[in-house]
């Protein structure tokens with residue numbers, strides 16, 4: 001079968017790496033792709049915003065499955081348009097992708113289906129939002145409603161901070177002027193991934209990421225500076241609880257609404273004293289979490305994705321290597337502000353030569369046969385290990401072999417898991 005993958009980040013390189021190894025995959029195409037993906041897939045010059053052009057490409061190239069990596073094309077309805085052209089797609093419809101695209105939609109669904117999440121108010125009017133804030137007090141969380149690339153959320157410790165965040169939202173800084181104000185929840189955060197065909201749920205595994213740019217989880221938020229899987233705090237019991245109380249009711253809700261969700265549901269959870277609560281849904285795999293999921297996956301990703309599109313997920317199971325995987329994101333100097341572009345990166349082959357190490361590209365480009373930085377997050381250096389500490393050491397050994405003076409990374413990815421595991425071992 002020929003497969004088309006949409007996207008160009010580290011997540012898509014990890015997916016391309018896994019998909020291209022599938023016995024079911026004849027030719028893997030990717031648009032827009034990146035140089036790393038180009039090593040395992042044919043890069044195609046396709047405007048993914050032009051849905052009819054994507055459908056035409058699929059028909060012309062006998063594409064049997066389209067895998068949509070990022071949220072943008074899902075929220076823009078690419079899956080709907082391809083399905084209408086009778087093309088199989090792994091990824092939810094525009095309606096179902098509101099789980100990620102609209103915080104208000106998700107909060108209203110949680111309220112209706114009794115899904116554990118933070119108490120909230122939803123406002124289209126600044127005065128009403130400010131009045132609600134005054135009644136609730138701080139700490140409190142203010143969120144812009146809509147895709148804001150992780151930048152629309154303010155965890156406000158003071159009323160003044162919260163007030164400024166509300167004013168920003170209603171000044172149109174994040175697009176549409178609508179906001180959600182949420183109860184502040186305390187607990188460790190973890191990501192839980194579940195495949196669904198719209199009816200059945202197949203839990204995958206767990207991960208944790210590091211959003212802040214600096215060591216010790218300080219500084220501005222980023223798209224993610226590193227991740228590891230599994231998350232030691234997500235015990236089997238907590239996974240079962242999250243599946244039964246959060247994810248399954250969500251799948252039922254979307255099905256009841258007449259828009260069954262097909263794809264991967266990524267639940268961002270906070271483990272509170274009264275159990276796991278939903279902070280947010282993503283309608284796709286995580287980035288950089290996918291870079292630690294794919295190396296641990298023992299089964300064929302394409303078989304699993306087809307079971308989602310074909311409604312046969314109840315017949316599937318999934319196995320994982322009993323190892324930890326950890327990825328360190330290397331960024332161009334300046335990120336998360338304006339990243340320095342065009343600087344040369346050397347030494348990738350040597351760095352990737354160790355067993356269990358994979359380097360997934362994100363913002364890279366080829367210029368005159370040289371690999372250069374072409375974005376903020378540039379490389380994902382991933383390693384498998386018997387323990388999370390072992391994976392961490394292997395990943396940093398590989399990082400240190402890369403010759404890129406204008407790049408940087410955090411040096412403490414995995415610190416929480418390493419310390420949790422140290423406490424658990426005798």
Ligand code: AMP
Nearest residue numbers: 118141153155182183184185268279280
């Ligand atoms: P979101 O984009 O909704 O995932 O929010 C981004 C980050 O803000 C999360 O990863 C949490 O660290 C934090 N956050 C969001 N909602 C809450 C909440 N209700 N209580 C505490 N922290 C939150």
